[in-house]
Amino acid sequence: MATFLYKLGRSAFRRRRLVALLWVALLALAGVGAATAPAATSSSFSIPGTEAQRAFDLLEERFPGGSADGATARVVFEAPAGQTMKTPANKAKVEETVAALKASSDQVARVTDPYTAQAVSQDGRIAYVSVAYKVSGMELTEETRDALKEAGHSAQGQGLTVEIGGDALQSMPETGAGEIVGVVIAGIVLVITFGSLVAAGLPLLTAIIGVGIGVSTITALANVLDLGSTTSTLAMMIGLAVGIDYALFIVSRYRAELAEGREKEEAAGRAVGTAGSAVVFAGLTVVIALVGLAVVNIPMLTKMGFAAAGTVVIAVLIALTLIPALLGFAGDKVVGRRQRKGAAAGPEKQDKPNGGTRWARFVIRRPVFVLLVGVLGLGAIAVPAASLEMGLPDDGVKPVSATERRAYDLLSEGFGPGFNGPLLVVVDGGKATADKTVDTIKGLEGVVAVTPPTPNKAGDAAMITVIPKDRPSSVDTEGLVHDIRGATGDDVLVTGATAMNIDFSQKMNDALLPYLALVVGLAFLLLMVVFRSVLVPLKAALGFLLSVVAALGAVVAVFQWGWLGSLFGVEQTGPIMSMMPIFMVGVVFGLAMDYEVFLVTRMREAYVHGARPGEAIVTGFKHSARVVTAAAVIMIAVFSGFIGMDDQMIKMIGFGLAVAVLFDAFVVRMAIVPAVLALLGHKAWWLPKWLGRVLPNVDVEGEALAAGDHAGPQDPGGREKELVSA
Structure with a gap:
């Protein structure tokens, strides 16, 4: 591995103009594809294997042309104090709005009059107009949305309060200033780390190129592959973070090789051969975690995982090829003045202990204390995770400043909390079966209203709407x-947004343990190959579980309990998004293994070259702690930038990933890991003899390079043989 990457790095350095031209051409090609591709529609949401999905499929089959997946809107009216919506003036205003909505766009399928559809509350104060569209919310034109807003605005005369709810107002998440701030912070951290504007600019430049290629490709294929609106946002979030980090490690190792007196081309080759090996395996763990989302068997989540994994692959390839090419263009400017002065001062000056060295020695002296503080601290933060409530966000979790939220509250006030989450019951049978189903449902507790069956044209199926007593996300x-479902037969299916959310959450719960076993198992095997150890991968996996549970605890405390909610722009608490735990497990595991690989490979490199266990820990921190710290701060800054977005899902994911990286990098990897390794001593690097013969030696430490033989990997020597024991 190291020898191949060494040759690749030197080749990219020598042929830097060709390499740079190829990547620029790829960026241009992806950009043209994105610009000329048809506009993306909303991703079709399906949950294979669930009753809600079977009911939806039955609706598509038995009620053709019903626009079951079309956008909907509710224009909600509230009469002023002392009036009702049945007064002539208010009624005329509503009827005028109905007429305006019918003529507003050719995308409108139907508009219901509240006075004929019994859509007026019992006290007469609140009424609503239902609007159904022929296309999904993401396919609505801006003219159609503007017409809907204008109709609501025009009806606000005479003291009427008018709010608009439904998914017709949804649009692509807008990129805010937060992401830009995150990139700016990353740039500042890089300048401080490297002391050189050129060295700091390389990771930013290559990360932006990689994300540009990845996101443009997703945009170009969005319509063909039915990718959702959040897919590119999540791919950008992850691709930008890992892109900066991977480039950071290559550039840092290149500067270290120059400091040892090597020529530039040789330094580039060795940087890619050593740090590049760690980048490859770190990228593989992230890709495994993201691609593994396919086991959940939810197409939307699978596509998100594959798209994000694609951006990670691009980031790895750019780090291995474009970075050494750009290093060739940068020349001496990649080295800051401080490093040049250190080189001129001699090896004694360069060997001066740094912050990483001092911290590692502190941990080695007090490993039990550091271990207990780290574990107990994260354990305390993880406590709220025991109260985790999952669901999918609706208009009820939006800020009160949003018209969708105010419409949601008005409907709850006028028609009951359950009105915002009606259940759609689909009957696969004739009139007798449908009537029997209505009678059965009316006898159940928690039902406010049941509509008469609406049969299809063939008379072999019917739809029934059930209004629950409680809000959509409630346990009741x-x-x-x-x-x-228990009181009716197999020919009666329950669906609707509320039932879909319930089935989705259940599917997430059922898939979590199998997914965790798959991802952790594969990554465990991969890390055994990298570290040629059993206990180091085990410790890495257990540390990840601790950090991800603590991150979930923080998410629950902020988004569900409301602690410090105003600080993070959370105006309304609610259940945690159903996909959040499994998504965090996937992404955080991959990112956590990044720091594990980058930090511990340097320790193992020192150990196999003869250093004692404690010395190896100190050496690893001396060379890697500063860079890992910078990488973690950058990743936290990038993820935190997405907290400022209006989309609740993106905000929650950005916060969750930011705190997970904070806990994993600074508590688990920088404190718990060295403490455990110090306690284990030589045993940390133990590998059974039979397993050592089975596992391939990929030479991540660059032993062949150190021996001066670039033809292929060599036996690391005596220390390696000591590690492989019975």
Whole structure:
């Protein structure tokens, strides 16, 4: 591995003009593809294997042309104090709005009059107009949305309060200033780390190129592959973070090789051969975690994982080829003045202990204390995770400043909390079966209203709407869904947004343990190959579990309990997004293994070259702690930039990933890991003899390079043989 990457790095350095031209051409090609591709539609949401999905499929089959997946809107009216919506003036205003909506766009399928559809509250104060569209919310034109908003605005005369809810107002998440701030912070950290504007600019430049290629490719293929609106945002989030980090490690190792007196081309080759090996395996762990999301068997999540994994692959390839090419262009400017002065001062000056050295020695002297503080601290933060409530966000979790939230509250006030989460019951049978189903549902507790069956043209299926007593995300509503399913036969299916959310959450729960076993198992094997140890990968996996549970605890405390919610722009608490735990497991595991690989490979490199266990820990921190710290701060800054977005899902994911990196990098990898290694001593690097013969020697430490033989990997020597024992 190291020998191949060494040759690749030297080749890219020598042929830097060709390499740079190829990457620029790829960026231009992806950009043209994105610019000329048809506009993306909203991703079709399906949950294979669930009753809600089977009901939806039955609706598509038995009620063709019903626009079941079309956007909807509710224009909600509230009469002023002392009036009702049935007064002539208010009624005329509503009817005028209905007429305006019908003529507003050819994308409108139907508009219901509240006075004929019984859409007026019992006290007469609140009424709503339902609007159904022929296309999904993401396919609505801006003219259609503007017409909807204008109709609501025009109706606000005479003291009427008018709010608009539904998914017709949804749009692509807008990129805010937060992401730009994150990149700026990353740039500042890089300048401080390297002391050179050129060295700091290389990781930023290559990360932006990689993300540009990845996101443009996703945009170009979005319509063909049915990619959702958040896919490119998540790919950008992850691709930008790992892109900067991977380039950071290559550049840092290149500067270290120059400091040892090597020529530039040789230094580039060795940097790619050593740090590049760590980048490859770190990238593989992230890709495994993201691609592994396919085991959940939810197409939307699978596509998000594959798209993000693609950006990670691009980031790895750029780090291995474009970075050494750009280093060739940079020349001496990649080295800051401080490093040049250190080189001129001699090896004694360069060997001066740094912050990483001092911290490692502190941990080695007090490993039990550091271990207990780290574990107990993260354990305390993880406590709120025991109260985790999962669901999918609806208009009820939006800030009160949003018209969708105010419409949601008005409907709850006028028609009951369950009105915002109606259940759609699909009957696969004739009139007798449908009537029997209505009678059965009316007898269940927690039901406010049941509409008469609406049969299809063939008379072999019917739809029934059930209004629960409680809000959509409540435990009682979930219980009602299960009660309906238990009280009716196999020919009666429950669906609708509320039932889909319940089935989605259940599917997430059922898939979490198999997914965790798959991802951790594969990464465990990969790390055994990298470190040629059993206990080091085991310690890495256990440390990850601690950090991810602590991160979930922080997410629950902020987004569900509301602690420090105003600080992070959380105006309304609610259940945690159903995909959050499994998504965090996937992404955080991959990112956590990045720091494990970068930090511990340097320790193992020192150990196999004869250093004692404690010395190896100190050496690893001396060379890697500063860079790992910078990488973690950059990743936290990038993820934190997405907290400022209006989209609740993106905000929650950005916060969760930021705190997870904070806990994993600074508590687990920088404190717990060296403490455990110090306690284990030589045993940390133990590998059974039979396993040592089975596992391939990929030479991540660059032993062949150190021996001066670039033809292929060599036996690391006596220390390596000591590690492989019975």
